[in-house]
Amino acid sequence: MFSKETYIQRRALLKKALGSGVLLFLGNDEYGLNYADNTFRYRQDSTFLYYFGLSFSGLSAIIDIDEDKEVVFGDELTIDHIVWMGTQPTIKEKSELIGVEKTMPSDSIKEYLLKAQRKGQTIHYLPPYRAEHKLKLLEWLNVPVAQQQASVDFIRAVVNQRNYKSAEEILEIEKACNITADMHITATKILRPGMKEYEVVAALEAVATAAGGDLSFATIATVNGQTLHNHYHGNTVKSGDLFLIDAGAETSMGYAGDMSSTIPADRKFTTRQKEVYDIQVASHLAAVSALRPGVSFKDVYELSARVICDGLKDLGIMKGDSSEAVQAGAHAMFFPCGLGHMMGMDVHDMENLGEVWVGYNGQPKSTQFGRKSLRLARPLEQGFVLTIEPGVYFIPELIDLWKAENKFAEFINYEKLETYKDFGGIRNEEDYLITETGARRLGKKIPLTTDEVEELR
Numbered sequence: 001m002f003s004k005e006t007y008i009q010r011r012a013l014l015k016k017a018l019g020s021g022v023l024l025f026l027g028n029d030e031y032g033l034n035y036a037d038n039t040f041r042y043r044q045d046s047t048f049l050y051y052f053g054l055s056f057s058g059l060s061a062i063i064d065i066d067e068d069k070e071v072v073f074g075d076e077l078t079i080d081h082i083v084w085m086g087t088q089p090t091i092k093e094k095s096e097l098i099g100v101e102k103t104m105p106s107d108s109i110k111e112y113l114l115k116a117q118r119k120g121q122t123i124h125y126l127p128p129y130r131a132e133h134k135l136k137l138l139e140w141l142n143v144p145v146a147q148q149q150a151s152v153d154f155i156r157a158v159v160n161q162r163n164y165k166s167a168e169e170i171l172e173i174e175k176a177c178n179i180t181a182d183m184h185i186t187a188t189k190i191l192r193p194g195m196k197e198y199e200v201v202a203a204l205e206a207v208a209t210a211a212g213g214d215l216s217f218a219t220i221a222t223v224n225g226q227t228l229h230n231h232y233h234g235n236t237v238k239s240g241d242l243f244l245i246d247a248g249a250e251t252s253m254g255y256a257g258d259m260s261s262t263i264p265a266d267r268k269f270t271t272r273q274k275e276v277y278d279i280q281v282a283s284h285l286a287a288v289s290a291l292r293p294g295v296s297f298k299d300v301y302e303l304s305a306r307v308i309c310d311g312l313k314d315l316g317i318m319k320g321d322s323s324e325a326v327q328a329g330a331h332a333m334f335f336p337c338g339l340g341h342m343m344g345m346d347v348h349d350m351e352n353l354g355e356v357w358v359g360y361n362g363q364p365k366s367t368q369f370g371r372k373s374l375r376l377a378r379p380l381e382q383g384f385v386l387t388i389e390p391g392v393y394f395i396p397e398l399i400d401l402w403k404a405e406n407k408f409a410e411f412i413n414y415e416k417l418e419t420y421k422d423f424g425g426i427r428n429e430e431d432y433l434i435t436e437t438g439a440r441r442l443g444k445k446i447p448l449t450t451d452e453v454e455e456l457r
């Protein structure tokens with residue numbers, strides 16, 4: 001945990017931003033995996049952690065701005081709980097650590113909220129993303145699930161704070177990035193033809209656990225890198241394969257790292273693999289060198305997409321003007337995802353609050369295939385932490401579909417593209433902090449160029 005002053009100051013800024021009303025914070029509970037007592041890994045809600053720092057199940061909190069009150073709601077452990085699960089500090093002791101004086105039992109929150117409503121106070125809550133949140137809002141506020149409307153003012157105020165990382169947060173994110181880099185370096189060293197994908201997963205995930213943290217998201221480690229978020233790990237790695245890893249660590253305080261690497265199953269890349277890999281690296285480096293305050297991330301995305309088109313033109317897979325191809329959306333055949341996203345306590349930071357607020361500052365998103373998957377498009381500002389992860393993917397089903405429609409035939413050479421249908425996909429990803437004048441990579445360097453990768457093989 002940070003010091004209590006951090007949490008006191010964060011709440012004070014939030015109160016000032018909202019001005020009035022009651023802010024309701026729904027903590028996360030334990031969740032049964034296959035029966036109630038066999039639970040998923042516990043993860044506190046990130047906004048709860050940001051303002052209240054307590055990573056324990058069964059807690060809720062309110063900030064009553066009008067009455068100038070902050071309350072943590074929770075129940076003390078019973079002797080049965082202590083016998084089976086061990087003891088914990090009392091709710092009072094926990095709350096003292098974050099500078100909250102008032103605590104109340106869980107079952108009093110409904111009455112508190114009812115009274116506030118009777119007094120005409122507005123109850124603000126954030127988008128409920130778990131069934132337990134929706135049930136609590138139904139029970140406490142009597143709002144049917146389908147009518148639960150999160151407070152846009154609350155969302156915007158939280159996003160406006162959490163998007164700008166403080167010095168102590170950056171240290172914590174950098175810790176996550178260093179562990180994440182070690183996960184990738186370990187995997188790059190051990191990968192060999194004949195291994196199962198899950199053996200690589202086990203080795204890289206052990207690095208995160210051994211560092212005292214956990215994973216920031218479900219590991220992608222696959223010979224089918226053309227599938228963007230492939231969570232299947234049962235394939236055997238063969239000579240000639242490309243192996244794509246997208247994996248990250250989360251620190252015990254809940255901050256994330258997120259990196260990707262693409263490794264040849266053999267010690268060296270083939271010439272064909274290297275040709276495409278170099279295009280991804282060129283796109284990646286062009287994006288990184290464009291990062292600075294004031295630059296719109298949408299422009300950085302378009303730059304990275306143009307570099308991919310230029311490279312694919314050199315290989316005879318694309319043709320025509322790269323800028324026109326990107327405007328039309330033809331690049332999405334090979335790059336159907338975004339360039340990157342905000343990262344912090346969530347690997348896709350605050351995605352539960354809405355990308356349109358986090359990454360677009362309320363501006364509308366494009367609906368064009370490919371461009372619509374861009375999670376971040378707003379002008380960059382000092383203190384933002386984001387990922388850079390362009391990719392070059394050859395997705396057989398998409399190739400077949402667009403070819404049958406003769407889609408973007410002025411930009412795509414389908415005859416040549418047919419010969420790449422078995423290629424797979426390439427993505428490399430690093431994490432960056434936007435500084436006063438540019439950007440700084442967070443965490444130690446993982447191999448990026450083909451030479452750097454081959455050096456570890």
Ligand code: GLY
Binds near residue numbers: 341
């Ligand atoms: N690391 C997974 C993603 O960025 O979507």
Ligand code: MN
Binds near residue numbers: 258341389
């Ligand atoms: Mn990512």
